[in-house]
Amino acid sequence: MRLKTKHVIYCLFGFLTLLIYAFSERKTTPMPLVIPEGWPKPVYNFTKNPLTKEGFELGRQLFYDPILSRDSTISCASCHLQATAFTHVDHDLSHGIEGKVGTRNSMAIMNVAWSKNFMWDGGVNHLDMQPLAPLSSSVEMDEQLEQVIQKLSRAKKYKTLFFKAFNDSLATGQKMLLAFSQFTLHLNSYNSKYDKYIRNEAGGDFTEQEKNGLQLFRKHCASCHTEPLFTNQNFEKNGLPIDSTLNDLGRFTITRLPVDSFKFKVPTLRNIQFTFPYMHDGRFKKLREVLNHYTETNALKTQIVLSSNEKADIIAFLLTLTDNDFLFDKRFGFPRD
Amino acid sequence: MSVKSRILLFLLSFYAYPAIAQLSILPVFGDQPIAENTWYVSTQGDSIQFDNIRFYLSNIQFEMDDKTWIKDSVSAHLIDVFDPATLHIALKKIDLKRLKTIHFNLGIDSLTNVSGALGGDLDPQKGMYWAWQSGYINLKIEGRSPRCKTRKNIFQYHIGGYLQPFYSMRKVELSVKNAVAHRNQGAIPQGVILAVDFSLFFGNLSIATQNSIMMPGKAAMQLADYSTSMFSIHAPKN
Incomplete structure (x- = not known):
């Protein structure tokens, strides 16, 4: 009889421990995403x-x-x-x-x-x-x-x-x-000089060259590299000749649709100053080479015509997309305990 | 028995709630059960041995004789032919006598395929997920046959793809009429036996030429079509 009582007590004790454990949920600290003003709604759920x-x-x-x-x-x-x-x-x-x-x-x-x-x-x-x-x-x-x-x-x-x-x-x-x-x-990344220029903040003063570069960019480049993300998220054929050592068919590999042959995702241009070399196969080391490619006759459906000075202006603008707050944010770096 | 293990047993009893009935999967090759290291001969005369057979049964629904539908509480079950624990699915609250038809999907639907990281049987760590082209593998059949002139005579079928026109999930609908095991066979709860006959899959296939299909496309679609014919409700002989 005494043994049975003991068992019941043990069982109750075990059950209680389990209950306490089940309800002792650790609290987590919310860290919501910062959505910059004027940006679209995030895709992520x-x-x-x-x-x-x-x-x-x-x-x-x-x-x-x-x-x-x-x-x-x-x-x-x-x-x-x-x-x-x-x-x-x-x-x-x-x-x-x-x-x-x-x-x-x-x-x-x-x-x-x-x-x-x-x-x-x-x-x-x-x-x-x-x-x-x-x-x-x-x-x-x-x-x-x-x-x-x-x-x-x-x-x-x-x-x-x-x-x-x-x-x-x-x-x-x-x-x-x-x-x-x-x-x-x-x-x-949303704190580049460009972002500050758009938001009319300190540190966002564009030079004449950068202003001109932005205008030229909006006219010639923004249909694919759409602000504020600097990508339209689509897959595009950008006229690069095929590298026969890779024979990369791009989007076609996934969809198997002939129309998707040699299409690649439009990358963002934010922090482009540091993301060289450029293109899906990294074939261009300098931004000037990229612009030279896009102004060639057969690169795009409608040829982009830019003078040498205009190219320099666009590059000056692209450099305003550098975001040092992002590149040096300690929260994102190697965790040193 | 120590006190500790008695407490453990007591707590465990809360989890071991007995299932009312179950859906049992019976993998066969013709009239033989599927086992490891066993040779089978297909209707095409090919000798075949299996190393790995796994597939998803998802969105299982039970149509009752009063036209009501009951949905399985688990969205997807990963069935591993060589892991007996996966061959029994508990059917709670199903009155087997009133069960008319079983509906399920072989594979994972397109919505689930684009829903990010999921858990349980849908956890990508189960090895039924493609990394380079996102998407679940609906059905994996791997083994060997001397007819395959491949390395170690291996054949590998990984059937998946959720984007049209190569959406490889298949709907299966089976009448359960007269096939329910009413008897309670010893400790095994009564239930429905779903037979999966892989000889029907290989009866369609030219294994010498089609032995490595591991991405979405036309070939996978054809194999997906073959795979639905494997399923039937097994009527036990009383």
Whole structure:
């Protein structure tokens, strides 16, 4: 009889502990996205992944951690450096694990909350799914998601970080991907000289040359590189001759529609000063080369005609898209504990 | 039994709520059950062995004889032919005697395909997700056949694609009339047996030439069409 009472007490005690545990939810700190005035509504659905400080911090740790690659040598930051607007500077084609070289120039990571799809060919349909591509690529990280989750589950540091972010220390693919989005969604550039000019703020005084450059830009370039994101998010054929060493068909690879052959995503021009080399295969080192290409006879349907001075003015304007607040924001840098 | 394990058992009993009935998946090749390291011969005379067969059953709905529909509480189930735990789906609140038709999708619908990071069986860590061209793999069949002149005689079918004109999810509708197992067979709850006969898939296929289909497109669409014929409601012999 005494034994039974004891059991009941034990059971009740166990049940109570469970109850307390179940309701002792850790509080997370909201960290909503800053949406600059006059910008369109973001594409990303935040109701499914509310941004928190803890989620951002987990995403940041993951972004800078080579644990994601097969041999722990490559992190996201290997090809996406903050100082160059999160792209791989000075490499026409980006390289990954064991020095293997890919087929395209890594894209800059900026203002991704407004992107409908990702990659030069738009093959990735949602920001959450983007990390899976470099992770599994045999020339980038060459790792499998299952393996990454196992590695993260073994690391004490990540148990704590997952618990803080999701109130559950168990690492899963879903949670890892959501945390990545939490970090990259905050990588937003909206404080360039151009932005200050538009907002009539201090530091936004344009020179005559920059003003003229903006006008020329709006006339000749803005149909694809539309303000304020400086991309229309579409895929366009920009008249580049085919590189026979790559034979990259671009958007066609995804849609299999002949009309999409040699179309590539229109990239943003923000921080373009530092994102060289340019184009999907990084074939141009200088902005002047890019403009020279677009003013050639057969590049675009309607030829752009620009004088040498006008090109200089456009370049002067493009340099106003540099955003040092973004490039040097400590929150986005390598996490030093 | 220690006190600790008694407490554990007690707490576990809350989770082990018995299912009223279940949908059991029975993978077969003709009249043989599918097993690892076993050779099967297709109607085309090809010898075949399986290493991996996995597929999604999603949006399962039960049409009752009074025209009401009951929806499965889980949106998608990943079935792994070689993992017995995945071969039974609990059907709560379904009166089997009134069950008329089972409806389900083989694969994942286009909306789910563009919904970002999902959990449970839809977690990309399950290995049923394409990285370079976003989208779920609806059906994976991997194995070997001497007829395949590939490395290690391997064949690989990864069928997926959610964008038109290569939307490879397929709707399946099966009448359950007269096929419900009314008997309670020992500890196994009574239920419906969904037979999946892979010989019907391979009966259509020229395995010598079609042995590696791993992206959305025409070929995947054709295989998706073949795959629906595999499903039937198994009528147990009383």
